Amino acid sequence: xxxxxxxxxxxxxxxxxxxxxxxxxxxxxxxxxxxxxxxxxxxxxxxxxxxxxxxxxxxxxxxxxxxxxxxxxxxxxxxxxxxxxxxxxxxxxxxxxxxxxxxxxxxxxxxxxxxxxxxxxxxxxxxxxxxxxxxxxxxxxxxxxxxxxxxxxxxxxxxxxxxxxxxxxxxxxxxxxxxxxxxxxxxxxxxxxxxxxxxxxxxxxxxxxxxxxxxxxxxxxxxxxxxxxxxxxxxxxxxxxxxxxxxxxxxxxxxxxxxxxxxxxxxxxxxxxxxxxxxxxxxxxxxxxxxxxxxxxxxxxxxxxxxxxxxxxxxxxxxxxxxxxxxxxxxxxxxxxxxxxxxxxxxxxxxxxxxxxxxxxxxxxxxxxxxxxxxxxxxxxxxxxxxxxxxxxxxxxxxxxxxxxxxxxxxxxxxxxxxxxxxxxxxxxxxxxxxxxxxxxxxxxxxxxxxxxxxxxxxxxxxxxxxxxxxxxxxxxxxxxxxxxxxxxxxxxxxxxxxxxxxx
Ligand SMILES: Cc1cc2nc3c(=O)[nH]c(=O)nc-3n(C[C@H](O)[C@H](O)[C@H](O)COP(=O)(O)OP(=O)(O)OC[C@H]3O[C@@H](n4cnc5c(N)ncnc54)[C@H](O)[C@@H]3O)c2cc1C
Numbered sequence: 001x002x003x004x005x006x007x008x009x010x011x012x013x014x015x016x017x018x019x020x021x022x023x024x025x026x027x028x029x030x031x032x033x034x035x036x037x038x039x040x041x042x043x044x045x046x047x048x049x050x051x052x053x054x055x056x057x058x059x060x061x062x063x064x065x066x067x068x069x070x071x072x073x074x075x076x077x078x079x080x081x082x083x084x085x086x087x088x089x090x091x092x093x094x095x096x097x098x099x100x101x102x103x104x105x106x107x108x109x110x111x112x113x114x115x116x117x118x119x120x121x122x123x124x125x126x127x128x129x130x131x132x133x134x135x136x137x138x139x140x141x142x143x144x145x146x147x148x149x150x151x152x153x154x155x156x157x158x159x160x161x162x163x164x165x166x167x168x169x170x171x172x173x174x175x176x177x178x179x180x181x182x183x184x185x186x187x188x189x190x191x192x193x194x195x196x197x198x199x200x201x202x203x204x205x206x207x208x209x210x211x212x213x214x215x216x217x218x219x220x221x222x223x224x225x226x227x228x229x230x231x232x233x234x235x236x237x238x239x240x241x242x243x244x245x246x247x248x249x250x251x252x253x254x255x256x257x258x259x260x261x262x263x264x265x266x267x268x269x270x271x272x273x274x275x276x277x278x279x280x281x282x283x284x285x286x287x288x289x290x291x292x293x294x295x296x297x298x299x300x301x302x303x304x305x306x307x308x309x310x311x312x313x314x315x316x317x318x319x320x321x322x323x324x325x326x327x328x329x330x331x332x333x334x335x336x337x338x339x340x341x342x343x344x345x346x347x348x349x350x351x352x353x354x355x356x357x358x359x360x361x362x363x364x365x366x367x368x369x370x371x372x373x374x375x376x377x378x379x380x381x382x383x384x385x386x387x388x389x390x391x392x393x394x395x396x397x398x399x400x401x402x403x404x405x406x407x408x409x410x411x412x413x414x415x416x417x418x419x420x421x422x423x424x425x426x427x428x429x430x431x432x433x434x435x436x437x438x439x440x441x442x443x444x445x446x447x448x449x450x451x452x453x454x455x456x457x458x459x460x461x462x463x464x465x466x467x468x469x470x471x472x473x474x475x476x477x478x479x480x481x482x483x484x485x486x487x488x489x490x491x492x493x494x495x496x497x498x499x500x501x502x503x504x
Contacts, residue, residue, distance in 0.1 A: 083365025
């Protein structure tokens, strides 16, 4: 019998990973040392790119039906609105920001996993493992129920920022701690005069106060403070900060969560050692500014799952897995840099710097193209594996998607219970022959280019991966390029020297 993949940690990333493997009919176990799911709201933001991937996985509808659909985010200072970024023009079928408590995200992912025949084993902690070359010998300690030794084909550490898998691998988690802290409060808010489902950020000489809607009438409030306090804030302390920095007339009540946190900005250099992978907070942590942490982690899982499924199903060689870190590492690096800049802008205290910040914000937010770029960047649709060792070919046509870019031709890319590539091309005999030749890797249906192959996309052929990124681009009729890309994919042979080694 095939050894299972062992996923350690049933946070949002581990649950995504396990559900994707289960969808692809790969044997998988998922364990968590905790007795139950988190009841804290924690990560609230689910961005369009994550929703697109959840749609391919088959569970986006439940998310969309559960969360609030935020149509914009606004920034205010001195009683004026400095800028408002709307999400309506995000180039995605999901042109909104989904606000949903992490506890709900985990509930929905767990239900999705159950619907695929999987289940989380709780009170089960990974306490040791050894990579034996052809598998991983794992020791699981079940609370009150003894020790279990099991053999896993691959081990995936989705065990959070303090990852014991990362520690046992001896991987450095390099980076810094920001010299500040934040208080956090999930409370009922009355008197806030911004649209009820819109995040709003208020800048003040003392610092910022931010309101994020969670459910009707209930908001997450975050405000920066000088240093990590010795205890959690009281409702009165949060109310005092809101009264001083906020828009006035806002009353808080009924707190369900009052807490504080410091910000670490860290990342591993390697996402894989032998048969062990890291994903999510185990591999990268950063400021919650921009709400990217959980999204980046879930997208790590989407990236690794189809590759691991192809390898486990013996439809591709293990070399394919070497592309995981080189693709996801640079994305985490970019997220780290972006969230760090956002946090430092929010934290500006000295007067000239704050005046300049206000001036620049007013000017920039007036320009529609800049507002659009900010929205698209936050949404995740601009993520691109520019230097991926899986990429083949360049661009076709002025607007044609390039290798490594996301392509959403709207014909079920990545859906179904097998990890399959999609051909986006004119449906002709040559395309049909390619599908027959690579029947184990390609979906049986051909997808027409979004504009029918006209001058926008160009007369080309696009090979789209199960996670929606373009693996290969060729000019119309140049089928040997696509054939070679698919052959390389199955052989797990990566293009060498496409990018310098990733720095932590
Ligand atoms: C206050 C706050 C606000 C945030 N806001 C946002 C936001 O708006 N948007 C966003 O994208 N992100 C946000 N984040 C970040 C987000 O919460 C994390 O990125 C996310 O939880 C990471 O998910 P994960 O699955 O990698 O790890 P975790 O959620 O930490 O899950 C790890 C799991 O592993 C289990 N585990 C650990 N060790 C073992 C072991 N040895 N054996 C078995 N199980 C183990 C743990 O019990 C845990 O359940 C926020 C975080 C905080 C703290």
